[in-house]
Amino acid sequence: MLMQKSESYVGSRLIDLFIGTAHIQPPASQSSDGLPDIRPAFRHEMRTMVKEQQKSSRRYGVIKCDPLVRQGLDRTAKHMVIPYMPMLIPPICWTGYDKGAHLFLPSYVMRTHGARQQRDAVKRAPREQMQFVFEALNTLGSTKWRVNKRVLSIVDRIWSNGGRLADLVDRTDVPVPEKPDTEDETLLKNWKWHLRAAKKKNSERHSQRCDVELKLAVARKMKDEEGFYYPHNLDFRGRAYPMHPYLNHLGSDLCRGVLEFAEGRPLGKSGLRWLKIHLANLYAAGVDKLSYDGRIAFAENHLEEIFDSADRPLEGRRWWLGAEDPFQCLAVCMNLTEALRSSSPETTISHIPVHQEM
Structure with a gap:
């Protein structure tokens, strides 16, 4: 108990010294010809917390930074x-x-x-x-x-x-x-x-x-x-x-x-299928609750939006931003676009981690 009290005194004194020595000067003040606006970086304030149920109040201190x-x-x-x-x-x-x-x-x-x-x-x-x-x-x-x-x-x-x-x-x-x-x-x-x-x-x-x-x-x-x-x-x-x-x-x-x-590894037939399923899972909005075939159909029905997301992420239609996991969705859009535009989609190298519930 005595040790905790001593630690509190020491801590309070250190905080007091810190508040008294730490100052800040705004950049605009540094370049002006007038008196510099040097002010404390931190200050100690007292606040009152009202306990409505007990109809009482309690004072406590806070340290605020500039x-x-x-x-x-x-x-x-x-x-x-x-x-x-x-x-x-x-x-x-x-x-x-x-x-x-x-x-x-x-x-x-x-x-x-x-x-x-x-x-x-x-x-x-x-x-x-x-x-x-x-x-x-x-x-x-x-x-x-x-x-x-x-x-x-x-x-x-x-x-x-x-x-x-x-x-x-x-x-x-x-x-x-x-x-x-x-x-x-x-x-x-x-x-x-x-x-x-x-x-x-x-x-x-x-x-x-x-x-x-x-x-x-x-x-x-x-x-x-x-x-x-x-x-x-x-x-x-x-x-x-x-x-x-x-x-x-x-x-x-x-x-x-x-x-x-x-x-990376070549997608293969199975990998290409799972990449489409993964895209639907990332887009979510109920699509992730469809059957696997339904999720694959979702990806195939949105190829135009997928290609646009990969080619012009911020200048285009921004379809990927509607996904529940947008950055992962964008990564898959880019990989899927590369694969589907290839003369041999199944041999396209993929580095995408496909999440699965086990």
């Missing part, structure tokens, strides 16, 4: 050090609790998050009992991936133009309503409600923008590599996940659309 700080964080998210990047060589095969995966980074076969009993149980498990788990993780880790440059270029164009398409977040904040010049309680209450809603929306957008920047930073860094690998380990439930957290094949539509197998 809007320029948040804008700077948006821009610099792409330059953050990203943990556990994909590997350019196959990962080390798992042979023990902490033996496998990355060459130099600490790697553990299970993410126990400090649960000592679970960690010790995994350590004590006989190697022969874990062998099937190790083999499965090694198989996942030895799968070679690469960046689909054509899809990434479309993502970059949309993002540089402000987002807002294909489920990408808007890169601008929603306007924050100004306080009305009135004492009318109803109008003030309405303003506070809209103010809270705008701030909440902007906070969500900020988080989503940082997430997109991190994913794109990895994609841009890896786009010229011939291929790369994702070491896998288990979560506490025993489910396998890539150790890299941002751009991976279990992520969002953006991640899955930008990634493809590095080692």
Whole structure:
């Protein structure tokens, strides 16, 4: 208890020093001839939380950052050090609790998050009992991936133009309503409600923008590599996940659309059929509930739109944007267009991962 109290005092003092020394100056002020507009980057405020049911209130402190700080964080998210990047060589095969995966980074076969009993149980498990788990993780880790440059270029164009398409977040904040010049309680209450809603929306957008920047930073860094690998380990439930957290094949539509197998294979008759089924599944909107033949018919009935999506993703009719998973749909449109325009569609090389429910 005494240790926690001491830690609180030390933490409070450090925050106080930080607020007192961290300042920010707007770019416009830096170039002007007048006095510089230097202001605190962070400030401490007290707020009152009203508990309506108990008819009481409680005061609490918050630390607010200047809007320029948040804008700077948006821009610099792409330059953050990203943990556990994909590997350019196959990962080390798992042979023990902490033996496998990355060459130099600490790697553990299970993410126990400090649960000592679970960690010790995994350590004590006989190697022969874990062998099937190790083999499965090694198989996942030895799968070679690469960046689909054509899809990434479309993502970059949309993002540089402000987002807002294909489920990408808007890169601008929603306007924050100004306080009305009135004492009318109803109008003030309405303003506070809209103010809270705008701030909440902007906070969500900020988080989503940082997430997109991190994913794109990895994609841009890896786009010229011939291929790369994702070491896998288990979560506490025993489910396998890539150790890299941002751009991976279990992520969002953006991640899955930008990634493809590095080692392609000829489609063959079966592969061409499954590519059409996969397109219908990605488009969804009820189409994914049809029979396999119905899904194939959907793809064949929309060949004109598929070709247009592949040829002119942003200048054409943008049919692919109507898909539930637009970037994956666009990737399939491009591959299917290449195959169907070929003199031998079944020999066309495909790098597309086709998802199947097992």
